[in-house]
Amino acid sequence: xxWIDKILPTIRKDEPREQGVSSQVPEGLWKKCxxxxxxxxxxxxxxxxxVCTKCDHHIRIGARRRIDxxxxxxxxxxLHADVEPVDRLKFKDVxxxxxxxxxxxxxxxxxxxxxAFEGQxxxxxxxxxxxxFAFHGGSMGYAVGEKFTRAASxxxxxxxxxxCFSASGGARMQEALISLMQMAKTAAVIERLKQNxxxxxxxxxxxxxxxxxxxxxxxxxxxxxxxGARVGFAGPNIIEQTIRQTLPKGFQRSEFLLDHGAIDMIIxxxxxxxxxxxxxxxxxxxxxxxxxxxxxxxxxx
Numbered sequence: 001x002x003w004i005d006k007i008l009p010t011i012r013k014d015e016p017r018e019q020g021v022s023s024q025v026p027e028g029l030w031k032k033c034x035x036x037x038x039x040x041x042x043x044x045x046x047x048x049x050x051v052c053t054k055c056d057h058h059i060r061i062g063a064r065r066r067i068d069x070x071x072x073x074x075x076x077x078x079l080h081a082d083v084e085p086v087d088r089l090k091f092k093d094v095x096x097x098x099x100x101x102x103x104x105x106x107x108x109x110x111x112x113x114x115x116a117f118e119g120q121x122x123x124x125x126x127x128x129x130x131x132x133f134a135f136h137g138g139s140m141g142y143a144v145g146e147k148f149t150r151a152a153s154x155x156x157x158x159x160x161x162x163x164c165f166s167a168s169g170g171a172r173m174q175e176a177l178i179s180l181m182q183m184a185k186t187a188a189v190i191e192r193l194k195q196n197x198x199x200x201x202x203x204x205x206x207x208x209x210x211x212x213x214x215x216x217x218x219x220x221x222x223x224x225x226x227x228g229a230r231v232g233f234a235g236p237n238i239i240e241q242t243i244r245q246t247l248p249k250g251f252q253r254s255e256f257l258l259d260h261g262a263i264d265m266i267i268x269x270x271x272x273x274x275x276x277x278x279x280x281x282x283x284x285x286x287x288x289x290x291x292x293x294x295x296x297x298x299x300x301x
Contacts, residue, residue, distance in 0.1 A: 063132035112143035138168035145182025170210015225254035
Protein backbone atom coordinates (compact mmCIF):
# COMPACT_ATOMS: atom_id res chain seq x y z
CA UNK A 1 0.00 0.00 0.00
CA UNK A 2 1.36 3.41 -1.00
CA TRP A 3 1.58 6.40 1.36
CA ILE A 4 -1.23 8.19 -0.43
CA ASP A 5 -3.58 5.25 0.18
CA LYS A 6 -2.80 5.40 3.89
CA ILE A 7 -3.70 9.06 4.38
CA LEU A 8 -6.62 9.44 1.95
CA PRO A 9 -9.92 7.58 2.28
CA THR A 10 -10.75 5.24 -0.54
CA ILE A 11 -13.79 6.29 -2.52
CA ARG A 12 -15.56 3.45 -4.23
CA LYS A 13 -17.09 4.39 -7.56
CA ASP A 14 -19.83 1.80 -7.17
CA GLU A 15 -20.84 3.03 -3.71
CA PRO A 16 -24.48 4.27 -3.76
CA ARG A 17 -24.91 7.98 -3.11
CA GLU A 18 -27.50 9.64 -0.94
CA GLN A 19 -30.62 10.75 -2.73
CA GLY A 20 -30.42 14.36 -3.90
CA VAL A 21 -26.61 14.58 -3.59
CA SER A 22 -24.88 15.45 -6.86
CA SER A 23 -21.90 13.34 -7.91
CA GLN A 24 -20.41 16.17 -9.93
CA VAL A 25 -18.59 19.33 -8.90
CA PRO A 26 -19.75 22.37 -10.94
CA GLU A 27 -17.19 23.34 -13.54
CA GLY A 28 -16.48 26.66 -15.24
CA LEU A 29 -17.12 28.83 -12.19
CA TRP A 30 -13.49 29.84 -11.70
CA LYS A 31 -10.81 31.34 -13.90
CA LYS A 32 -7.12 31.66 -13.17
CA CYS A 33 -5.42 35.01 -13.69
CA UNK A 34 -2.42 34.59 -15.98
CA UNK A 35 -0.53 37.38 -14.22
CA UNK A 36 -1.03 36.83 -10.47
CA UNK A 37 -2.29 33.21 -10.52
CA UNK A 38 -5.33 34.13 -8.42
CA UNK A 39 -8.45 31.98 -8.69
CA UNK A 40 -11.22 34.32 -9.78
CA UNK A 41 -14.96 33.71 -9.38
CA UNK A 42 -16.39 34.11 -12.88
CA UNK A 43 -19.61 35.98 -12.02
CA UNK A 44 -17.58 38.58 -10.09
CA UNK A 45 -14.98 38.67 -12.85
CA UNK A 46 -17.64 39.37 -15.49
CA UNK A 47 -19.07 42.19 -13.38
CA UNK A 48 -15.56 43.68 -13.41
CA UNK A 49 -15.49 43.42 -17.25
CA UNK A 50 -13.05 40.48 -17.11
CA VAL A 51 -10.37 42.53 -15.40
CA CYS A 52 -8.64 40.66 -12.55
CA THR A 53 -10.09 41.77 -9.23
CA LYS A 54 -6.74 41.16 -7.52
CA CYS A 55 -4.11 42.72 -9.79
CA ASP A 56 -6.15 44.58 -12.48
CA HIS A 57 -4.73 42.40 -15.25
CA HIS A 58 -6.83 42.83 -18.40
CA ILE A 59 -7.76 39.29 -19.38
CA ARG A 60 -8.46 38.71 -23.07
CA ILE A 61 -12.11 38.79 -24.12
CA GLY A 62 -13.86 37.87 -27.35
CA ALA A 63 -15.03 40.30 -30.02
CA ARG A 64 -18.74 40.03 -29.21
CA ARG A 65 -18.10 40.46 -25.50
CA ARG A 66 -16.03 43.52 -26.39
CA ILE A 67 -18.86 45.02 -28.43
CA ASP A 68 -21.40 44.10 -25.77
CA UNK A 69 -19.65 46.00 -22.98
CA UNK A 70 -18.80 48.98 -25.19
CA UNK A 71 -21.99 49.84 -27.08
CA UNK A 72 -25.27 50.96 -25.55
CA UNK A 73 -27.73 48.10 -25.16
CA UNK A 74 -30.32 49.54 -27.57
CA UNK A 75 -30.00 50.27 -31.26
CA UNK A 76 -27.22 47.84 -32.18
CA UNK A 77 -27.03 46.46 -35.68
CA UNK A 78 -24.43 44.06 -37.07
CA LEU A 79 -22.88 45.18 -40.35
CA HIS A 80 -21.60 43.25 -43.36
CA ALA A 81 -22.14 39.83 -41.80
CA ASP A 82 -22.22 38.31 -45.29
CA VAL A 83 -18.48 38.78 -45.84
CA GLU A 84 -16.75 35.37 -45.74
CA PRO A 85 -13.17 34.15 -46.32
CA VAL A 86 -12.27 32.72 -49.72
CA ASP A 87 -9.55 30.11 -50.29
CA ARG A 88 -8.43 31.45 -53.66
CA LEU A 89 -4.97 29.86 -53.45
CA LYS A 90 -6.25 26.39 -52.44
CA PHE A 91 -3.56 26.50 -49.75
CA LYS A 92 -2.53 23.36 -47.93
CA ASP A 93 0.09 22.65 -45.27
CA VAL A 94 -0.53 19.82 -42.81
CA UNK A 95 -4.23 20.56 -43.35
CA UNK A 96 -6.15 22.32 -46.06
CA UNK A 97 -6.80 26.00 -45.35
CA UNK A 98 -10.47 25.31 -46.05
CA UNK A 99 -10.50 22.76 -43.21
CA UNK A 100 -8.78 25.18 -40.83
CA UNK A 101 -11.39 27.82 -41.62
CA UNK A 102 -14.21 25.37 -40.94
CA UNK A 103 -12.67 24.42 -37.59
CA UNK A 104 -12.22 28.07 -36.57
CA UNK A 105 -15.79 28.90 -37.60
CA UNK A 106 -17.13 25.99 -35.57
CA UNK A 107 -15.00 26.93 -32.55
CA UNK A 108 -15.88 30.64 -32.47
CA UNK A 109 -19.24 30.82 -34.21
CA UNK A 110 -17.83 33.60 -36.43
CA UNK A 111 -17.29 33.61 -40.19
CA UNK A 112 -13.89 35.27 -39.78
CA UNK A 113 -11.77 37.22 -37.32
CA UNK A 114 -13.58 40.58 -37.46
CA UNK A 115 -17.10 41.65 -36.57
CA ALA A 116 -18.67 45.05 -37.25
CA PHE A 117 -21.55 46.88 -35.57
CA GLU A 118 -23.23 50.23 -35.69
CA GLY A 119 -24.76 51.58 -32.51
CA GLN A 120 -24.29 54.21 -29.86
CA UNK A 121 -21.88 54.92 -27.01
CA UNK A 122 -23.60 57.01 -24.33
CA UNK A 123 -26.01 58.16 -27.04
CA UNK A 124 -23.27 59.00 -29.57
CA UNK A 125 -23.71 57.21 -32.96
CA UNK A 126 -20.63 55.17 -33.93
CA UNK A 127 -19.46 52.30 -36.12
CA UNK A 128 -17.30 49.77 -34.28
CA UNK A 129 -15.23 46.78 -35.41
CA UNK A 130 -13.54 44.24 -33.14
CA UNK A 131 -11.06 41.42 -33.79
CA UNK A 132 -11.78 37.90 -32.57
CA PHE A 133 -8.36 36.59 -31.51
CA ALA A 134 -9.68 33.04 -31.09
CA PHE A 135 -10.22 32.89 -34.87
CA HIS A 136 -6.80 32.11 -36.35
CA GLY A 137 -5.12 34.45 -33.87
CA GLY A 138 -7.13 37.40 -35.21
CA SER A 139 -5.08 37.25 -38.40
CA MET A 140 -6.01 39.55 -41.27
CA GLY A 141 -6.98 37.97 -44.57
CA TYR A 142 -9.35 39.04 -47.33
CA ALA A 143 -12.51 38.87 -45.19
CA VAL A 144 -11.03 40.95 -42.35
CA GLY A 145 -9.69 43.62 -44.70
CA GLU A 146 -12.92 43.73 -46.69
CA LYS A 147 -15.18 43.97 -43.64
CA PHE A 148 -12.97 46.66 -42.08
CA THR A 149 -13.09 48.66 -45.32
CA ARG A 150 -16.85 48.32 -45.68
CA ALA A 151 -17.45 49.27 -42.04
CA ALA A 152 -15.21 52.33 -42.40
CA SER A 153 -17.08 53.28 -45.58
CA UNK A 154 -20.36 53.01 -43.67
CA UNK A 155 -18.98 55.37 -41.02
CA UNK A 156 -17.91 57.72 -43.81
CA UNK A 157 -21.33 57.64 -45.50
CA UNK A 158 -23.16 58.28 -42.22
CA UNK A 159 -20.52 60.77 -40.98
CA UNK A 160 -20.14 59.03 -37.62
CA UNK A 161 -16.92 58.15 -35.73
CA UNK A 162 -15.21 54.85 -36.50
CA UNK A 163 -13.60 52.76 -33.72
CA CYS A 164 -11.48 49.62 -34.06
CA PHE A 165 -10.57 47.21 -31.25
CA SER A 166 -7.62 45.24 -32.58
CA ALA A 167 -6.19 41.97 -31.27
CA SER A 168 -4.19 40.17 -33.91
CA GLY A 169 -1.11 38.16 -34.72
CA GLY A 170 -0.80 39.92 -38.09
CA ALA A 171 -1.32 38.93 -41.70
CA ARG A 172 -2.83 35.51 -42.48
CA MET A 173 -0.06 33.57 -44.14
CA GLN A 174 -2.42 31.05 -45.77
CA GLU A 175 -3.64 33.88 -48.01
CA ALA A 176 -0.12 35.11 -48.89
CA LEU A 177 -0.10 38.26 -51.03
CA ILE A 178 -3.90 38.60 -50.80
CA SER A 179 -3.48 39.04 -47.05
CA LEU A 180 -0.70 41.62 -47.41
CA MET A 181 -2.88 43.60 -49.85
CA GLN A 182 -5.30 44.26 -47.00
CA MET A 183 -2.71 46.49 -45.34
CA ALA A 184 -2.85 48.93 -48.24
CA LYS A 185 -6.64 48.63 -48.56
CA THR A 186 -7.31 49.42 -44.90
CA ALA A 187 -4.78 52.26 -44.90
CA ALA A 188 -6.50 53.77 -47.96
CA VAL A 189 -9.95 53.83 -46.35
CA ILE A 190 -8.50 55.35 -43.17
CA GLU A 191 -7.03 58.14 -45.30
CA ARG A 192 -10.50 58.73 -46.78
CA LEU A 193 -11.88 59.08 -43.26
CA LYS A 194 -9.15 61.60 -42.46
CA GLN A 195 -9.76 63.65 -45.58
CA ASN A 196 -13.46 63.89 -44.72
CA UNK A 197 -12.84 64.73 -41.02
CA UNK A 198 -14.48 61.52 -39.75
CA UNK A 199 -12.77 60.55 -36.47
CA UNK A 200 -11.02 57.17 -36.32
CA UNK A 201 -9.94 55.81 -32.94
CA UNK A 202 -7.73 52.72 -32.79
CA UNK A 203 -7.88 50.75 -29.54
CA UNK A 204 -5.13 48.16 -29.18
CA UNK A 205 -5.72 45.19 -26.91
CA UNK A 206 -3.42 42.28 -26.17
CA UNK A 207 -1.77 41.40 -28.55
CA UNK A 208 -1.34 43.40 -31.78
CA UNK A 209 1.48 42.28 -34.07
CA UNK A 210 2.61 41.99 -37.68
CA UNK A 211 0.70 43.48 -40.57
CA UNK A 212 -2.15 44.74 -38.41
CA UNK A 213 0.20 46.80 -36.23
CA UNK A 214 1.92 48.07 -39.38
CA UNK A 215 -1.34 49.29 -40.90
CA UNK A 216 -4.75 49.95 -39.36
CA UNK A 217 -3.81 49.62 -35.67
CA UNK A 218 -1.42 52.58 -35.54
CA UNK A 219 -3.12 54.88 -38.05
CA UNK A 220 -5.81 56.29 -35.80
CA UNK A 221 -6.44 59.96 -35.20
CA UNK A 222 -6.11 58.75 -31.63
CA UNK A 223 -4.17 55.57 -30.81
CA UNK A 224 -4.99 54.13 -27.40
CA UNK A 225 -4.34 50.80 -25.68
CA UNK A 226 -5.45 48.79 -22.70
CA UNK A 227 -3.00 48.41 -19.79
CA GLY A 228 -0.33 45.80 -20.41
CA ALA A 229 -1.22 45.24 -24.06
CA ARG A 230 1.63 44.03 -26.28
CA VAL A 231 2.00 45.95 -29.53
CA GLY A 232 4.74 45.62 -32.13
CA PHE A 233 5.68 44.33 -35.54
CA ALA A 234 7.86 41.35 -34.58
CA GLY A 235 7.89 39.59 -31.24
CA PRO A 236 10.56 40.37 -28.61
CA ASN A 237 12.22 36.96 -28.98
CA ILE A 238 12.68 37.42 -32.71
CA ILE A 239 14.08 40.93 -32.21
CA GLU A 240 16.55 39.76 -29.57
CA GLN A 241 17.75 36.94 -31.82
CA THR A 242 18.16 39.35 -34.72
CA ILE A 243 19.99 42.20 -32.98
CA ARG A 244 21.63 39.92 -30.36
CA GLN A 245 20.86 42.30 -27.53
CA THR A 246 18.66 42.10 -24.44
CA LEU A 247 15.59 44.27 -24.75
CA PRO A 248 14.45 46.65 -21.98
CA LYS A 249 11.99 45.41 -19.38
CA GLY A 250 8.39 45.86 -20.51
CA PHE A 251 9.43 46.30 -24.15
CA GLN A 252 6.36 46.51 -26.46
CA ARG A 253 3.94 46.78 -23.55
CA SER A 254 1.50 49.68 -23.80
CA GLU A 255 3.18 51.49 -20.87
CA PHE A 256 6.54 51.33 -22.68
CA LEU A 257 4.95 52.58 -25.91
CA LEU A 258 3.27 55.50 -24.12
CA ASP A 259 6.57 56.54 -22.53
CA HIS A 260 8.24 56.52 -25.96
CA GLY A 261 5.45 58.37 -27.80
CA ALA A 262 4.16 55.46 -29.90
CA ILE A 263 0.60 55.69 -28.54
CA ASP A 264 -1.47 58.55 -27.15
CA MET A 265 -3.24 57.08 -24.12
CA ILE A 266 -3.73 54.00 -21.96
CA ILE A 267 -7.36 53.46 -20.95
CA UNK A 268 -8.64 50.96 -18.42
CA UNK A 269 -11.31 48.69 -19.92
CA UNK A 270 -13.74 49.74 -17.20
CA UNK A 271 -13.35 53.38 -18.26
CA UNK A 272 -13.27 52.79 -22.03
CA UNK A 273 -16.91 53.68 -22.80
CA UNK A 274 -17.00 56.94 -20.92
CA UNK A 275 -13.49 58.06 -21.88
CA UNK A 276 -13.93 57.46 -25.60
CA UNK A 277 -17.37 59.07 -25.69
CA UNK A 278 -15.93 62.20 -24.01
CA UNK A 279 -13.03 62.27 -26.47
CA UNK A 280 -15.33 61.84 -29.46
CA UNK A 281 -17.56 64.64 -28.23
CA UNK A 282 -14.49 66.89 -28.39
CA UNK A 283 -13.56 65.64 -31.86
CA UNK A 284 -17.00 66.27 -33.36
CA UNK A 285 -19.59 68.98 -33.00
CA UNK A 286 -23.34 68.31 -32.89
CA UNK A 287 -26.20 68.09 -30.40
CA UNK A 288 -25.99 64.30 -30.06
CA UNK A 289 -22.33 64.55 -29.11
CA UNK A 290 -23.06 67.18 -26.47
CA UNK A 291 -25.68 64.89 -24.96
CA UNK A 292 -23.24 61.97 -25.08
CA UNK A 293 -20.61 64.02 -23.28
CA UNK A 294 -23.11 64.90 -20.55
CA UNK A 295 -24.07 61.23 -20.09
CA UNK A 296 -20.41 60.19 -19.92
CA UNK A 297 -19.59 62.81 -17.33
CA UNK A 298 -22.57 61.80 -15.18
CA UNK A 299 -21.59 58.11 -15.44
CA UNK A 300 -18.00 58.79 -14.39
CA UNK A 301 -18.96 61.11 -11.52
